[in-house]
Structures are given as structure tokens and as C-alpha cells.
Amino acid sequence: MANSIAEQGQEAGRTHGSTPTTRDYRAWVIGLIAITLLMVVLGVWGAGTTVGVVQPWMGIGLLLAIALAIITGVSKTSSA
């Protein structure tokens, strides 16, 4: 797992156009792990505030789907 994340760090380093350094990897790995944990905590916290099971076709369920649709769409066009 650490190797896979470090590979992403390397990619991030390369795409910056600079020589990747160990510090870059560390910052990338620590940052990614921190944000990953934050997302999990936010997801669990959000679920805790929802009454009953999330309904994917209305309310907060549909809002989540809209956010995912926007991220996916913008990513696809921007990266190609």
C-alpha cells in the first residue's frame, strides 16, 4: 500500500517538473493519508447525522450523486 501511494507521490513529483525528493514523497503520502482519514471520518459523521438509510434518488443522497457527477465530468474533460 505504501509503495502504491509513494508511486503516486513520484507521479506528483514528476508532474511538477522537478526532481522528486524524499521530502516530496513524505509530504504527499502524509497528506494523502490525512485527507483519506478525514474523508472517512466525514463520511461516517455525515451518515450518523442522517435519519434512516440514505435514499439515492432524493435529498442528501441525490446531492451526493450530483457532487460525484460534477467531479467525474470535470475530471474526464480536464484530463484528456
Place this chain on the structure above:
Amino acid sequence: MILVILPLGKEAQQIGNWVARVIMYTAASVLGASTLAFLLGLVGWGLRALFPWVKLEWAVALLGTMSLLYALHELKILHLPNPQIGWQVPKSWQRSSRLVGNTFYGYVLGMGIFTFIPFTSFYVLLGWEMVVGAMSIKAAVALGAIYGLSRGIPVVVGGISMLRGEYPLPVSNWLIAHLGWWHAMNGLALLFVGTFLLGSLFI
């Protein structure tokens, strides 16, 4: 794709031409994505009619699990199947008219299933459209339309920057160069969605 729609060099001065292409590309993208969402919605609706005893919890659990697994795929922790046709829209579509060609590009790329699928969050979105369609086909189509519109946003933003006298090439290059970041962002979004959906089942 931004620079396929937005022109290089002298052509950029023909503002009317490329603004029309940006508008048509985006509108066609909305139409293409809505068409697919409608079809998926119909499938979801049909499945619900066929299996009325299947509870909502199963759909939420399936979406949540799919989101978490593909989050790990996007973060390069797990390797999952990434089925795709991988077809490239042909340049020849622009031969007779760039406006017509770009409109076709918008429709096909808006549907998204015939070309490359670089982000697995797209599969979760398609699954979500099916689940939504089981309850409301209108909501599924709305979801598709928002996805289609968001496919046009980078092109529209590039067009606006051109109207302000700033050429979007550096921004486009920067966006393409940071592919790893896009994957990380998609992975994190899927992680949030997955924990939220599954969390609502167990908390």
C-alpha cells in the same frame, strides 16, 4: 478536449465560430449524458418492477461497496477491472463542419461509455443512475444532465478565459499534467460517498 474545441492561433479571433462550438459541444454533452441516464433509469425501473421484494438497503449497500472498492482503485491500493470500449472519436467528423463535428463529439463523449473511461467514479455514477431510475426516471435524467454539463465546464471556462484575453493552453497543460491528482480527488470523493452510504446502513 479543451483545445479540440477552442482554436489555436488566428482562428481564435473568429469568436462567433468557437463560441458556437463551445455551446453546441456542451449542449450535446448534456443531451448525450441525459440519453444514457434515461436508458439506465429505465433498466433500474424495469429491475424494480421485476424484483419488487428487493429492498432499498441492498441498492445502497451495493453502491457504497462499489464506491469504497473503486476508491481504493483510484488511490492505486487495489486493482479492479476497468472495462471500457476505448474508442476515440474520429477527427474526420470535423471535416465537413467543425460545428457539426464538435456537436457529435459532445454527444458521444457525454454518453461516455464508448470512449476511454479514465476514472472509475464513472461506473459508480452509472450504477447510481440505475438505482435512482428505479424510483424516479426524472431524477436519473437530471443526474445525467448535470454530468453532461460538468463535462462541458472546462471548455466553457477555457472559452471565458479566451474572451478575457488569456489563452488556456498553460491551464490545459497543467490540468493534464496533474493526472495523479485527479485520480486522488476522485478516490477521495468515492471514499466519502462509500463511507456515507454504508455508514447510513449501520449507524
